[in-house]
Amino acid sequence: MEKKISEEKNERSLNFLEEIIEKDLRNNINEGRVHTRFPPEPNGYLHIGHAKSICLNFGLGKKYNGKTNLRFDDTNPVKEDVEYVDSIMEDVRWLGFDWEDRLFYASDYFEQLYKYAVILIQKGKAYVCDMSAEEISETRGTPSRPGKESPYRTRSVEENLDLFTRMRAGEFPDGSKVLRAKINMASPNMHMRDPVLYRILHATHHRTGDKWCIYPMYDFAHGQSDSIERITHSICTLEFEVHRTLYDWLIREIGIYAPRQIEFARLNLSYTVMSKRKLLELVQQKKVNGWDDPRMPTICGLRRRGYTPESIRTFADIIGVAKRDNVIDMSLLEFCIREDLNKRSNRIMAILNPVKVIIDNFPEGRVEEMEAVNNPEDETKGKRHVPFSRELFIEREDFMEEPPKKFFRLFPGGEVRLRSAYILKCESVIKDLQKGEISEIHCTYDPETRSGMPQSNRKVKGTLHWVSVNHAVEAEVRLYDRLFSKENPDDAEEGKDFKDYLNPDSLKVCKGYLEPSVKNALPGEKFQFERLGYFIVDKDSTNDHLVFNRTVTLKDSWTRLEKNQ
């Protein structure tokens, strides 16, 4: 009994969407049905903000034993493309969600939508307007000043019907006429000031081809599409809150099923931008290398960066949902991927900034195979062999001639553990006077301290990773960091814009020396480079030119300590 109580306490409390849904369920609003949808426009790539929405919609569907549709809101042929349709489906699937046989397109409903428009005209609730876009805009008024009624507002039902039919038939050029709802030009809600319902667009649609030359506006398609699909809960972002009045009006006037729209605050992430327009700008101006550049917050970018679907789902779960504006710390996303990869990725050793160590008392030409644990978090991942020889690379940062306090790494006279190998002592240093840097570190090793041997338990402060010089596999390593150096790049100073805050160090390419076990690693494979971070084999990688992307560094309490000193 006590246990049950504590279990109940541990249960996560409901978010406001779940609360609304459960209330509707209790009141038997939709005969117990829960049906959601994810409705992207195929005009760009999905990003982490969409991932939040996808997880929300599909998650809710699953939680309440309901269904979730994938519907493309493809009402604007000039901006949309099958390229985006394909990438969106790939991304949703990759995230781990399944719309089963419920793949829909707003364009599937064009005929039905047209009939709805005719109903409105017949009821005297819509009219054909001949004003230009500029005139319509000028007469709309401002949020605090009412608009002016269109001179075409009083056309007869017959004339409107005739004109609308001819619009569809292609008798009029683009922009010459629109169909407008007849609501209220003085409404305090701008969206109720006779909004445009249909426009003439002689454009080829990616699905309907040239069948139509009039296309419904989003506002005339979205709500009705939800209605047609009998969506119970239309979950969308905050900016559509003001549109809800219009959707409700349309649905009431047409006389069809009314879904319930609920708005939530979109995701914002620190050190990046999330608007499609801005992401497109980065791509077009080649500030990044395409939509799937690993620095992009796009799903395909994150995938290429090495993020897992699980980590993104965890992230979506952990950030919660509410209606207030929010900026999530990038460090939370990083936490999610570290947590996931720590448990699942195998470890290897790689040196990214090498300095040579020569072990003077290790026989020349001798090679020992060291046994290394693949993943200390998961014994089932087994072990591998790593060749050890007289000449090794270690990281240049792991050696200091004059070490500060608490420096646990190598320094003259000091000892360190070489991971999965021997204890090493630094005897002397050879410097390249021209370059002013160390060229060789001469050491001795203690043969009794090989990992696993009785003497190997000797306490040494630090452990270094290493790679045998003669066995090292070279690779291109792309070190990624946050795309922007400003926490909120959108918040630009006078005369600047978000691009002025791009982090110049967001990508550094270096040559890495890796242990030979990764020689045949395939694109998509993930590893932890011990003490450095998590890395994924990039799609650019080939057999004779390995390429790795750094997903995220390991948590590093040393550089933090160093900074604070």
Add this chain to the structure above:
RNA sequence: UGUCCGAUGGUGUAACUGGCAACACGACUGACUCUGGAUCAGUAGAGUCCAGGUUCGAACCCUGGUCGGACAACCA
């Protein structure tokens, strides 16, 4: 000088719907460690935008402010 929405540690989300503010990330200690990782233990940090009111009792309810956001595309 419009309409709508929102306001809880640095960040995000909770608070069993009115019962002395919790969880996660982050930060900081320390233990442990053949990854300065992981793990474990712990600390600091908000008195809930402000002012009134209702109530035995308010983060939750009411009133009035303040601040922030959204809305004026033949975009979605």
